[in-house]
Amino acid sequence: MFKEINHQRRRFLGIAAMTIATTQLGRFSPAIAQSSPTKPKETPTTQPGTSQSTDTTAIRPFRINMSEAALVNLRRRITATQWPEKETVTDLSQGLPLATMQKLARHWATDYNWRKVEAKLNTLPHFITEIDGLDIHFIHARSRHENALPLIVTHGWPGSIIEQLKIIDPLINPTAYGGSASDAFHVVVPSMPGYGFSGKPTTTGWGVERMASAWDVLMKRLGYTRYVAQGGDWGAFVVDQMGLQAPTGLLAIHTNMPATVPADVDKALLAGSPAPLGLSADEQRAYEQLVRTFKQVDYAKLMASRPQTLYGIADSPVGLAAWLLDHNDAGGQPAAAVVEALNRTTSATGELTRDEILDNITLYWLTNTGVSASRLYWEYKGGFFNTKGVSIPVAVSVFPGEQYEAPRSWTERAYPNLIYYNQLDKGGHFAAWEQPMIFVQEIRAGFRSLR
Numbered sequence: 076m077f078k079e080i081n082h083q084r085r086r087f088l089g090i091a092a093m094t095i096a097t098t099q100l101g102r103f104s105p106a107i108a109q110s111s112p113t114k115p116k117e118t119p120t121t122q123p124g125t126s127q128s129t130d131t132t133a134i135r136p137f138r139i140n141m142s143e144a145a146l147v148n149l150r151r152r153i154t155a156t157q158w159p160e161k162e163t164v165t166d167l168s169q170g171l172p173l174a175t176m177q178k179l180a181r182h183w184a185t186d187y188n189w190r191k192v193e194a195k196l197n198t199l200p201h202f203i204t205e206i207d208g209l210d211i212h213f214i215h216a217r218s219r220h221e222n223a224l225p226l227i228v229t230h231g232w233p234g235s236i237i238e239q240l241k242i243i244d245p246l247i248n249p250t251a252y253g254g255s256a257s258d259a260f261h262v263v264v265p266s267m268p269g270y271g272f273s274g275k276p277t278t279t280g281w282g283v284e285r286m287a288s289a290w291d292v293l294m295k296r297l298g299y300t301r302y303v304a305q306g307g308d309w310g311a312f313v314v315d316q317m318g319l320q321a322p323t324g325l326l327a328i329h330t331n332m333p334a335t336v337p338a339d340v341d342k343a344l345l346a347g348s349p350a351p352l353g354l355s356a357d358e359q360r361a362y363e364q365l366v367r368t369f370k371q372v373d374y375a376k377l378m379a380s381r382p383q384t385l386y387g388i389a390d391s392p393v394g395l396a397a398w399l400l401d402h403n404d405a406g407g408q409p410a411a412a413v414v415e416a417l418n419r420t421t422s423a424t425g426e427l428t429r430d431e432i433l434d435n436i437t438l439y440w441l442t443n444t445g446v447s448a449s450r451l452y453w454e455y456k457g458g459f460f461n462t463k464g465v466s467i468p469v470a471v472s473v474f475p476g477e478q479y480e481a482p483r484s485w486t487e488r489a490y491p492n493l494i495y496y497n498q499l500d501k502g503g504h505f506a507a508w509e510q511p512m513i514f515v516q517e518i519r520a521g522f523r524s525l526r
Contacts (some may be wrong), residue, residue, distance in 0.1 A: 089247035137201040137212060137272065139193050141441050146189055149392055149440060153184040156393045171401050179417060180393050185432055189441070192434040195240065202492065203272070204296060206289045209281070212272035213265035214239075215297065218247040220259035225299040225520060227263040227290055231449055233306020233399040234505065235271045237435040239264045241425060243513035257526060258519045265293065267309065269447035271438060276447070282454035287316035290389065300324050303522050304423065307331040307506060309451060318465035327468035327494060329521045331506050333515070334460050335481040335489035336365070341461040344369060350394060357482035364479035365460065371403040378452035395445050396436045409475060412509040425511050462489040470495035470521030472514075476503020495521040 109437050159175065162169045199214050205259060214236060217223070226246065230238045244251070248257040266273040268289075269282045290313065294302045306314035312331035336344070339351050350362040362404045377385070388395040400417075402410040416427035439445050457463075460479065469490035473481050480498065487493055497517065502510040506517075 083491070097165055105142045107322055108129075110487050111518075121448065133201050134204045134296065137203045139201065139272070141189065142192065145441055149437070150184045151409075153180050155393050156180060156391065167252075175338060175417065175422060176397055178394060179396065179429070179433075182248050182429065183392070183396075183437075185215065186380050187430060187433050189434075191430075192237070192437075195206045196236075199243065201272070204293065206292050206296075207285065209268055209276065210274035210400075211265055211289065213263055213270070213293065214243065215261075215263050216243050216247050217261045218259040220256040221250075221255070222526070223247070223261045224526060225263070225297075225302035226260040226518070226522075227265065227294055227302060227304045229265065229286075229290070229306040229310030229313045230267065230270070231272075231302070231306075231310050232451065233435070233439070234308060234508070235435055235438050236264050236266055237431070237438055238505060238508040242515050242518075246517040252515070254515075254519060258523075260518070261283075261299070262296065263294065265290065265409070267313075267448075267451070270444055271442055271448060275444070279454065282322075282451065282456070284316050286313050287320055289324040290317060291320070295324070301326055303327050303329065303525065305329040305331075305518060307356040308504065309428060312455070312457075315463045315465055318467045318469065319463060321467050321504050322444070323468065324435070326525050327470060327522060328465070329470040329472070329473045329495075329518060331474060331517070332460075332477060332504070333469075333471045333473070333481045333489065334463050334473035335485035336361075336460045336462065337485060337488065338461070340485075341458065351425065355482065357480075361482050361485070368478045373403045374398065374401065375452055378449040379455075380453070382446060382449035382453050385446050385449055388449075389443060392440050394438055397435075398445070399436055400432075410504065412503050425509075427505070427509055465490055466492055468492045468494045468525070470517075471497075472506070472517040473498045474502040474504070474506050474510075475500060476509075478504065491495065494524050497521075 109124070133219075159174065161173045166230050199216055201212065201214055203210050203212050228239055228242075230236060243262050243264065245254070246260040246262050250256055267286060269275050290304065301324050304314045305328070306312070306319050307330065311330045311334070314328040314330055315334055317325055340354075343349065343351055344362070344365055350359060354362060385398070388398045400413060402408070402413075412427050413432060416432050419426060419428050420430075424426050439448070469492060471481065471486050471490065471493065473486075473496070475498075481497075483496055486496055497520065499513060499517070502513055507514045
């Protein structure tokens, strides 16, 4: 996701508001989701993004219904793409090959069906509420099991709530997926500010620290006095900040992209120096993985320094798709699963497919959030994988396809209240999307000691 970026300004970036104006929300139909007595403090209104009362804390049901005109316009723009000439190399060193993008575009313009994922999304209960002057969209799926543990899950870039769709039902309904009733969660999945159906910040300041505070407000507004939080990619930064803020009621966090790099190692990485002496084999491997990661900086550098310049991704669907697909890793990690998915039309075991990739890209296009999502890179001023000082209970899952595989030794020092650590043999950066059942099992195990 992140790479080394403009050390004097930000040190490192992370990988990969604002009310939604009524004119923007004209693309969505009035909310018709039904309120349930089991959903605390949810107050229905007739139009998402507006309120029938002066109560800014109201929770308004929301339903997704993109206009047919918007979908026709998308297909027209894809078909009208002005293509560049073919790359002059036979590898991926110049970026995504012309043939790859043209093949994807043909499918997107002719066979892809947004309505399928829209229908799937609308089987879930969606809501919007205003927090700190900004409309925040979220899914709130409650379990039928007693004593379910409330959980808030945060996506990253270039992701969205689409990443979490496969994990929601197994988390709220564990007995149908090999778990026990005691594994149940009430699940909240917000869209980050500037992403998806949440509002777009109109002023600066909506970084991960402010999101962390907003998520606590959201969970308390839903009536949860005890809860846990999970995140990967930008979501990992958000949960680390939640851990630092340690609001009352936050029991623990789970991260699948932990920040564990010790100060001396971080200093060497920043300077481009050899690894410090005395590293174990696992630590040396992690150092080498981080060196590789910090060389993959191009997209993150531009979003960190000039996000507003990315007009092309707001004007061209193919331009947006290429930007969201190319992580400058030449088909390797962390985006290997995404690249592989472009040639996979179906999967019986949960791996990503071409249409799932297009679901996410199409959501960015239809909500026009390519640029607004990019500004999060500009907002971030902190370190990247360096330790943050989180002292509350932390659970960590290390996937082999992540930016780096955090060694247990570093993890125990970074998170002194470590309640769970596991290294997996399968899965990558987009773990919930790539390997949903493995990811669900990790969340269950990570928080089990808190029940």
